[in-house]
Structures are given as C-alpha cells and as structure tokens.
Amino acid sequence: MSNGAYNSIEHRATVNAMNERISFATFFNPKLQAKVGPAKSLLMNTGNQPIYKTLVMEQYLKEFFLNKLNGKTFLEKMKIEDEAHET
Secondary structure: OOOOOOOOOOOOOOOOOOOOOOOOOOOOOOOOOOEEOOOHHHHHHHOOOOOEOOEEHHHHHHHHHHOOOOOOOHHHHOEOOOOOOOO
16 A cells, blocks of 8 residues: 555564453455555655555456565555556
8 A cells, every 4th residue: 555655563462361351253355346556645745656456456466465475565565567557
C-alpha cells in the first residue's frame, strides 16, 4: 500500500513467567472485487511511479496461495519489473 515508503515492523511479544499469554490471529481483507496496490494518494503526493502491481483482491489471494515463490517472498513477486506497466 505504501509503495515501499514504509517498512512493516517485526512482531514482538513480552513473555511473562507469572501469567499465561493468549493470542488470537485476526485477518482483515477488503471485498474480493476491491483493487489492492499502492495507495494513489501516496503516489500523487510524491510523484513516484508504482513499484508494486495493483490487483483485484480475488486475484491477489489466488496468486498468494498458488504461486511457487522459488526462494522469493510474495512481496518480491508483486514488484513491477517492466517499465511499461499499468496502474
């Protein structure tokens, strides 16, 4: 979403020997028809070209779960390698 302007932080948790810790994984996704990619407002403010693809959420999920990464992260696979790309 940030087109590489912001890095995600590492998840950290503090262990407490006196109390149990319970974690719940939650996921929030846009509807399957929504476009996901670099935020247009960040691109306009900086004048940068997108370096990541924009996909419909359904296609993003398909590629995420079916893609053979061959040692790459999915984020690397989402990079636009061709200069002649569409947004």
